[in-house]
Amino acid sequence: MTADVSIRNATKVFGAFRALNDVSLDIAAGEFIVLLGPSGCGKTTLLSILGGFLEPTSGTIAIGGKDMTHVAPAKRPTTTMFQDYALFPHMKLSDNVGFGLRMRGMAKAERDEKALAMLDLVGLKASAAKKPHELSGGQRQRVALARALAVDPDVLLLDEPLGALDLKLRRQMQDELKAIQKRVGTTFIHVTHDQEEAMAIADRIVVMNHGRIEDVGAPSDIYMRPRSLFAAGFMGEANFLPGRVTGITAGEARIETALGRAVIPVSAFTGGMPSADNKVTLCIRPEHFRSAGEDGATVALGRARITDSAFFGAHHRCHLQPEGGADVVVTAHLPQTAHPQPGDELELAVKADTIVALVEGQETRS
Ligand code: ATP
Numbered sequence: 250m251t252a253d254v255s256i257r258n259a260t261k262v263f264g265a266f267r268a269l270n271d272v273s274l275d276i277a278a279g280e281f282i283v284l285l286g287p288s289g290c291g292k293t294t295l296l297s298i299l300g301g302f303l304e305p306t307s308g309t310i311a312i313g314g315k316d317m318t319h320v321a322p323a324k325r326p327t328t329t330m331f332q333d334y335a336l337f338p339h340m341k342l343s344d345n346v347g348f349g350l351r352m353r354g355m356a357k358a359e360r361d362e363k364a365l366a367m368l369d370l371v372g373l374k375a376s377a378a379k380k381p382h383e384l385s386g387g388q389r390q391r392v393a394l395a396r397a398l399a400v401d402p403d404v405l406l407l408d409e410p411l412g413a414l415d416l417k418l419r420r421q422m423q424d425e426l427k428a429i430q431k432r433v434g435t436t437f438i439h440v441t442h443d444q445e446e447a448m449a450i451a452d453r454i455v456v457m458n459h460g461r462i463e464d465v466g467a468p469s470d471i472y473m474r475p476r477s478l479f480a481a482g483f484m485g486e487a488n489f490l491p492g493r494v495t496g497i498t499a500g501e502a503r504i505e506t507a508l509g510r511a512v513i514p515v516s517a518f519t520g521g522m523p524s525a526d527n528k529v530t531l532c533i534r535p536e537h538f539r540s541a542g543e544d545g546a547t548v549a550l551g552r553a554r555i556t557d558s559a560f561f562g563a564h565h566r567c568h569l570q571p572e573g574g575a576d577v578v579v580t581a582h583l584p585q586t587a588h589p590q591p592g593d594e595l596e597l598a599v600k601a602d603t604i605v606a607l608v609e610g611q612e613t614r615s
Contacts (some may be wrong), residue, residue, distance in 0.1 A: 283454045287483070337382040344364070355401065367395035368395050386413065397435060407439040407440065453466060458478040490550075506551070558589045
């Protein structure tokens with residue numbers, strides 16, 4: 250089962266503190282949504298409001314077109330899976346998975362059949378008679394997922410479910426979680442502060458900061474076309490180069506930065522169009538820098554000198570400074586075949602479609 254979710258102007262205030270600030274979001278049925286942001290940004294507060302464990306101070310929540318704002322958790326078509334998945338130690342796996350069904354009065358034979366089907370879904374059918382202590386951390390996590398899905402929620406809410414696992418297992422479970430979500434088609438809303446996890450599993454990522462949504466989009470959209478400085482910086486590494494608009498003509502903006510003069514397409518402005526004299530920030534990923542004249546690098550940025558360089562296998566990670574711009578340091582990943590040395594001077598450039606620009610005052614949604 251699956252359902253769409255509509256959050257309208259949700260705000261949650263604790264005392265004088267606004268943990269969630271006027272959040273609106275539409276989630277399609279069957280989407281895998283990840284709420285991503287630093288500790289304290291309001292992810293868990295939003296998830297708790299969706300699960301019914303908290304009521305919003307204002308705003309509304311609808312699931313499957315029905316208003317759920319004041320409906321108790323047990324009466325919602327949602328299940329929440331927490332990080333400490335609290336399996337019953339004395340119960341075998343099939344009884345753990347069937348527990349919610351028993352609470353709903355399902356007969357034993359039917360319950361066992363459903364529990365086995367769910368254990369099969371997570372690859373643990375053969376272990377149905379085992380107890381939780383006989384399992385690895387990853388297997389216990391899968392049982393918790395089977396238990397959460399056994400009651401056929403329309404929406405599964407997952408609060409850092411992989412947080413307790415070591416990195417290798419975490420990566421493996423991310424792939425499994427994504428595959429299982431695609432198989433069952435249930436709407437998943439998953440909280441994490443791990444940007445790589447978000448990219449690995451999400452159909453769409455919701456980047457949050459200070460109780461607000463900063464950006465929403467497919468992982469590649471947010472990485473390539475972030476609409477706020479915060480989203481650009483949280484989704485991977487970015488150089489933020491301050492500049493000023495010196496002129497705008499059809500389709501192009503002339504920008505002055507510490508590196509020099511650049512002409513960028515106005516389509517680089519993801520948060521709103523600039524006006525002449527606006528202060529702007531150019532966001533450039535380290536791997537998007539090229540040497541001027543290199544294949545497709547049509548936006549020349551200016552000259553800079555390499556201050557240090559380290560070999561990272563796939564690329565050289567270099568820091569560069571423009572002449573006379575002692576307070577500006579740019580990080581660039583130069584190709585393996587380049588042999589960058591400290592002291593070398595480069596004409597830095599980028600491909601037009603990899604540059605993002607934000608006007609001051611529009612660079613964050615909050
Ligand atoms: P984390 O990743 O650390 O769990 P989060 O993004 O999930 O962070 P929330 O748990 O939603 O953050 O909390 C958002 C803010 O609201 C935090 O500053 C937190 O201290 C505050 N907060 C949450 N619950 C309460 C509460 N019951 N009373 C007071 N403040 C609260």
